[in-house]
Amino acid sequence: MSYLSPLLNRSGAVAAGGLDAGVASHYGDPNREQRLLAGYLGKPGSAVVDLSHRGVVTVTGPDRLSWLNTLSSQALTNLAPNVGTELLLLTIQGRIEFDARVVDDGGTAWLIVETAEAAPLAQWLNSMKFMLRVEIADVSADWAVAGSVTEVPGWEKYLVWVDPWPNIGAGGYSYAALPEADHPGLERPWREYLIPATEFVEAVGSLPLAGVWAAEALRLAAWRPRRGAETDEKTIPHELDLMRTAVHLAKGCYKGQETIARVHNLGHPPRRLVFLQLDGSLHTLPAAGSEVLLEDRVVGKVTSVAQHFEMGPIALAVIKRSVDPAAVLMVDDSGEKYPANQEIIVATDAGQVLGRQTGFLRPPR
Missing domain, CATH: 2.40.30.110 (Aminomethyltransferase beta-barrel domains)
Known part of the structure; x- marks a missing residue:
């Protein structure tokens, strides 16, 4: 049966469709909800967004981070507890198969994904376990996700993923055409809280709610790509400026790395x-x-x-x-x-980094 959030019972709630089916698009006043979420009608973070339809996959065991490091585009071996990052799992051609928000609490790596991707991701990870000390579980039914622009008072006890966008991570690279200080994503700090499903309604309580329409408007204004929206079966990270947050260019081998390096160093997306x-x-x-x-x-x-x-x-x-x-x-x-x-x-001349540094440039494709 399709997921339906308990918050759809709130007054004025209008159900969303598409990627956000199961939660509210808005609660009767989309523009006001957006202004509230952005902090124009009070302190930022005074409204929260129901994202309880999101998928949640956990990876436990002492090898969890080093194992994910070998599989993904991101350097995770030394990921500090409670630090949010983003990883991509790619095809051999460098095309995006999974895009996961990642935060580790010191004992468990939590992967937040789009609704339909939790089960396939858990299945794929289980197929790659071999003899390593890791356990993978799809825990989407047991956990709810809620989004906010900043810290939510009273939610300090919950694990939170802080979006690294648009800051360039270690080993990352900007494909943007404008100075980093002018990137509009800096105006949208973003957090996603992991809350036990049994506590979700009580945790939200009387906090003001903003629908996913409000969250999406702020995402677009921040130029933040989303898996399932900006991606298709041919998407490579360079095309979406995901090299800044989801790819470490100096880490060890992983599936798709050859394409990542070739396009970045010698080609163009x-x-x-x-x-x-x-x-x-x-x-x-x-x-x-x-x-x-x-x-x-x-x-x-x-x-x-x-x-x-x-x-x-x-x-x-x-x-x-x-x-x-x-x-x-x-x-x-x-x-x-x-x-x-x-x-x-993404700049029209993005790529060819090695060619620019060495003076060798391949003809444009």
Whole structure:
């Protein structure tokens, strides 16, 4: 049976769909909820977001971090307790199979993933155990996740994953086209709390709630990619600027590393993530999956859309790297057209780091 959050019983709750099915899209006033979550109507963190539909996988045992280190894009061997990071599990071609938020409490590594990915991730990890001292469990039914911009008073006892985005982690690399001090993700600190499911309703209590629409609008404004939204079966980390938080370029071997290194050092990612400021005169929003056009040519697709309380209609899209960054694009939703101005997330010349350092450059692909 599909998951339904107990908080959907709250007054005004409207159920979400898609990746967020099972929790509330909003509680009757999406714009106010977004402003509250962002801290414009009080202290940041005064509202929480029900993310109890998220999947949770645990890895225990003395070999847990060194083992995950060998499998993933992230350096985890010396991960300190209560420090949040992000890992990717890749195909041999470097394409993203799993994207997990990771925090270790000193005895257990907790992996937070999208709803549908918990069972496949646990199954895949179990297939890779061999003789190592690790135990893997899908504990999604026993734990609920809640999000907030900052610390939630009274929740100090709960384990929390603090999003490293947009800070460049050890071994990471920025593909952004703007100075790091100007990255909009700095305006959105983000935390996800792990709360026993039996305590979830009581823990939330009378705290103000914001729906996932509010959280998504802040995510898009922060240029933060999401697994299942900005990704498809061909996505490599370079295209989404995930090299900054989810990839350690100097760690040991792992599946997909050759592609990661080759594109980073000698090539270019074939596509790039872009932020779109949409024309709001139609008073509607295009659907995720809508085509992005340059004149009459399809150059990409919209991956996420939101109504931001300050900027109006916004979107993330994945487009061809070669698209002129100054071009005004058009979003086509089944014939409904939305002019869209670009803000560059992944630079058009991202990659070829070794070529730049040595003076050797391969011809563009």
